[in-house]
Amino acid sequence: MTNISLRTQVSGSGPAIVLAHGGGGGIDANFGGLIPLLAEDHLVIGSDFPDDDTPLTLDALADALVAEAVANGAETFSIVGFSLGTTVAVRAAVRHPERVRGLVLTGGFARLDNRGLMNVALWQRALAAGDREAFARYVMLAGFSKEFVNAIPAEQLSEILAQTAANVPGGTAAQAALVEAADVRDDLAHVTVPTLVIGMTGDLLSDPANAREQAAGIPGARYRELPGGHVVMIEQPELWYAAVLEFFAD
Incomplete structure (x- = not known):
């Protein structure tokens, strides 16, 4: 199995929460606003996936995430996963049931649908060609709701696209x-911990039907749908934070 090295940050103290970020994201980008809120009452462990072209598998990434949590003092923990991170979280819960105590899955999927797969294929083509401008446009078109994108003033949109193109994280490909x-379709029925699944009504990358499939497949899972597009931490941060915090307050 590929040896996967993760870069980890730790905040707070208390019952542990592990963070699993999305593809082309990172702990700070996906969870930067949520971490201090969770860290008021929890030990929060966030590991960035490799920033190089290390080949990734769900098994290896899930195992590495769990190993990092244990190495940082968490014998048991819940996992908050976003997008790709939801599949990593589900696989970790199935492979390490003695460790994982709960899941919050946002903007995720069991197996990405046809539209999502076509979007990702376009991202890969742009990255392979070194066309960062095209990649930035795909991110904007798929990652955000049409209402959010159309409300951005033209001069700001150009700046956002330029910043996105200039800051494609390592390891994105x-x-x-x-x-x-x-x-993880076959994994869902084997998840035995309390689970909250969150979908976004305007998600153009991972249609909320994908999140609903996750929730339907996990015994006892609760499902919530929030307005906005895939990148919920930018479009609807307060609603998302409240939903996550409510899960851990129960």
């Missing part, structure tokens, strides 16, 4: 390949 390959 390998993570996109894992998004394309990830399939």
Whole structure:
């Protein structure tokens, strides 16, 4: 199995929560606003996936995430996963049931649908060609709701696209390949911990039907749907934070 090295940050103290970020994202990008809120009452462990072209598998990534949590003092923990991170979280819960105590899955999928797979294929093509401008446009078109994108003033949109193109995280290509390959449909029925699944009504990358499939397949899972597009931490941060915090307050 591929040896996967993760870069980890730890905040707070208390019952442990592990974070699993999305493809082409990172702990700070996906969870930066949520971490201090969770860290008020929890030990929060966030590990960035490799920033190089290390080939990734769900098994290896899930195992590495669990190993990092244990190495940082968490014998048991819940996992908050976003997008690709939801599949990593599900696989971790199935492979390490003695460790994982709960799941919050946002903007995820069991196996990405046809539209999502076509979007990811376009991302991969742009990355392979070194066309960062095209990649940035795909991110904007698929990652955000049409209402959010159309409300951005033209001069700001150009700036956002330029910043996105200039800051494509390392490891994005390998993570996109894992998004394309990830399939946890057979895992869902084996998840035995309390689970909250969150979908977004305007998600153009991972249609909320994908999140509903996750929820339907996990015994006893609760499902919530929030307005906005895939990148919920930018479009609807307060609603998302409240939903996550409510899960851990129960």
